[in-house]
Amino acid sequence: MLINIAKPSDLRESDVTPESVYLSRRRFMGGMAGLGAGLALSGRAGASADYSDVPSGDAPAWLKEKLEASRRRAIVPDDTEQDAIAPFDDASGYNNFYEFGTGKSDPARRAGDLETQPWSVVIDGEVNNGGRFDLEDLARPSRFEERIYRLRCVEAWSMVIPWLGIPLAEVIKRAEPTGKARFVRFETLVDPEQMPGQRSSFALIDWPYVEGLRLDEAMHPLTLLALGMYGRELPNQNGAPLRLVVPWKYGFKSIKSIVRISLVEEQPVNSWQRIAPEEYGFYANVNPQVDHPRWSQATERRLPNSLFNPNTIDTRMFNGYADEVAELYAGMDLREHF
Amino acid sequence: MTAQGKWRLWRGGVFLAALAPLLLWGWQVAQNAAGPEPGRYLLLNSGLGGLWMLLLTLSLTPLTRLTRWKGFTLIRRQLGLWTLAYASLHLLSYALFILGLDWAMLGSELVKRPYIIVGLLALIGLVALGATSNRWAMRKLGKRWKPLHKLAYPILGLILLHFFWGVRADLGEWTLYATASALIMATRLPPVARRLPRFRQRLADIR
Numbered sequence: 001m002l003i004n005i006a007k008p009s010d011l012r013e014s015d016v017t018p019e020s021v022y023l024s025r026r027r028f029m030g031g032m033a034g035l036g037a038g039l040a041l042s043g044r045a046g047a048s049a050d051y052s053d054v055p056s057g058d059a060p061a062w063l064k065e066k067l068e069a070s071r072r073r074a075i076v077p078d079d080t081e082q083d084a085i086a087p088f089d090d091a092s093g094y095n096n097f098y099e100f101g102t103g104k105s106d107p108a109r110r111a112g113d114l115e116t117q118p119w120s121v122v123i124d125g126e127v128n129n130g131g132r133f134d135l136e137d138l139a140r141p142s143r144f145e146e147r148i149y150r151l152r153c154v155e156a157w158s159m160v161i162p163w164l165g166i167p168l169a170e171v172i173k174r175a176e177p178t179g180k181a182r183f184v185r186f187e188t189l190v191d192p193e194q195m196p197g198q199r200s201s202f203a204l205i206d207w208p209y210v211e212g213l214r215l216d217e218a219m220h221p222l223t224l225l226a227l228g229m230y231g232r233e234l235p236n237q238n239g240a241p242l243r244l245v246v247p248w249k250y251g252f253k254s255i256k257s258i259v260r261i262s263l264v265e266e267q268p269v270n271s272w273q274r275i276a277p278e279e280y281g282f283y284a285n286v287n288p289q290v291d292h293p294r295w296s297q298a299t300e301r302r303l304p305n306s307l308f309n310p311n312t313i314d315t316r317m318f319n320g321y322a323d324e325v326a327e328l329y330a331g332m333d334l335r336e337h338f
Numbered sequence: 339m340t341a342q343g344k345w346r347l348w349r350g351g352v353f354l355a356a357l358a359p360l361l362l363w364g365w366q367v368a369q370n371a372a373g374p375e376p377g378r379y380l381l382l383n384s385g386l387g388g389l390w391m392l393l394l395t396l397s398l399t400p401l402t403r404l405t406r407w408k409g410f411t412l413i414r415r416q417l418g419l420w421t422l423a424y425a426s427l428h429l430l431s432y433a434l435f436i437l438g439l440d441w442a443m444l445g446s447e448l449v450k451r452p453y454i455i456v457g458l459l460a461l462i463g464l465v466a467l468g469a470t471s472n473r474w475a476m477r478k479l480g481k482r483w484k485p486l487h488k489l490a491y492p493i494l495g496l497i498l499l500h501f502f503w504g505v506r507a508d509l510g511e512w513t514l515y516a517t518a519s520a521l522i523m524a525t526r527l528p529p530v531a532r533r534l535p536r537f538r539q540r541l542a543d544i545r
Binding site: 086087090093094098101102104105155157159197200201202203204205275291293294295296299301303304305306307308309310312 | 367373374375376377380434435436437438440443446447450451453503504506507508509510511512513
């Protein structure tokens with residue numbers, strides 16, 4: 001079933017940033033890492049739908065097929081100037097994935113060998129149709145969509161990324177939640193052999209990494225289970241082979257490399273809330289009025305930026321998706337439920 | 339080569355080695371090889387560089403005790419000043435590349451992020467030490483110079499606190515620096531300090 005609702009953030013193909021505009025905002029050269037390597041890689045992914053400059057991965061045939069058959073540009077941002085797509089090298093070379101280390105380039109350096117084929121996901125808890133599903137069986141029934149979302153990190157930086165995936169709602173519906181299901185709990189893979197961050201004895205996170213959503217948040221049409229980005233499958237460092245993308249919440253809610261999805265009665269305690277409950281809440285909705293205790297959330301640095309232009313922009317309520325999601329929180333005190 | 343020429347060469351070499359990271363980072367930024375947030379790259383690297391310089395500076399006294407080599411003493415002031423230079427670049431990176439010279443934001447940042455105040459205190463301390471590192475100030479301060487320059491110890495503590503406060507999820511890296519700091523400080527405990535020359539003697543005897 002395809003949920004198709006017209007929202008202010010739904011634009012037509014003709015509204016996509018012309019490549020020239022996009023490129024004019026961007027530096028042309030640059031490398032992911034290393035010194036000499038930077039010069040060898042010229043050319044960046046443009047806004048063209050084919051992402052011809054993005055290195056292709058080695059997705060299994062079924063996934064390639066699904067990715068290619070995606071509905072392109074199903075959701076794109078309205079301000080295509082400010083919300084220009086980040087270059088692939090930045091989106092895949094600069095992110096948090098603590099299972100691979102705490103540095104922003106650690107995931108890109110260390111996630112390369114993560115084994116993502118085969119991959120299965122356990123769906124359990126308050127469902128009638130649970131079990132262990134091969135990734136292919138989980139994803140195949142749904143049509144893939146490309147959605148260009150703003151991703152706002154709780155650390156006050158943000159990027160715009162074109163994801164490919166399926167609405168989480170479709171997967172949950174197929175699992176047939178019982179009447180008791182009120183929340184969805186997600187778990188990341190635990191495999192210290194493959195994930196060096198899980199071997200650190202100084203890590204504050206109690207593995208597995210856990211995230212959660214209220215059932216209505218999980219069923220919201222904007223909530224995506226991503227299997228790809230930039231026209232290809234997810235690079236390992238971005239949460240391959242299956243991750244969540246919840247664009248109106250801080251990035252840490254969008255859990256990576258998911259192995260378990262449980263429908264539950266009680267509100268789950270997510271990993272960051274467990275470490276520092278006064279700093280990170282369950283909801284973690286992007287909210288410029290509620291600061292992190294150690295920094296302001298009123299603004300964000302839109303990346304990539306340059307040395308003398310931090311590209312600081314105002315953070316928007318619900319990361320700019322208020323028209324779509326504000327009603328989920330009607331009557332709630334968002335200062336208390338941060 | 340004269341002895342004097344040899345020492346000059348040694349100091350020149352240390353100068354270039356201490357300068358090299360700055361040139362490297364500058365080059366990386368110029369080549370767009372410093373990631374999507376070059377300002378933050380410089381901020382983090384200069385801060386860590388400053389901590390390295392301070393730890394190296396504080397290692398020189400125990401190393402001299404251990405080896406009696408004059409070369410270590412000869413670069414102490416230089417490394418101390420490099421600590422100040424890296425710390426200043428750290429603050430400059432913050433003001434230019436993170437704040438974007440938005441001073442209104444500075445006010446709210448200082449309130450929200452107390453670790454910035456801790457870092458600032460450490461930098462003020464380093465400036466005081468830098469300003470009194472020349473011969474004139476040494477003469478002028480006389481006996482008070484040495485206790486003043488022991489401020490380097492509490493400054494190290496402030497820097498570690500500043501670092502600790504910024505950690506989000508893994509204390510591994512911080513623990514390494516804290517351990518190195520503790521070891522370096524331990525060599526100053528009288529019982530340990532007394533034994534360092536004796537330890538050298540024993541090594542010499544074995545040889």
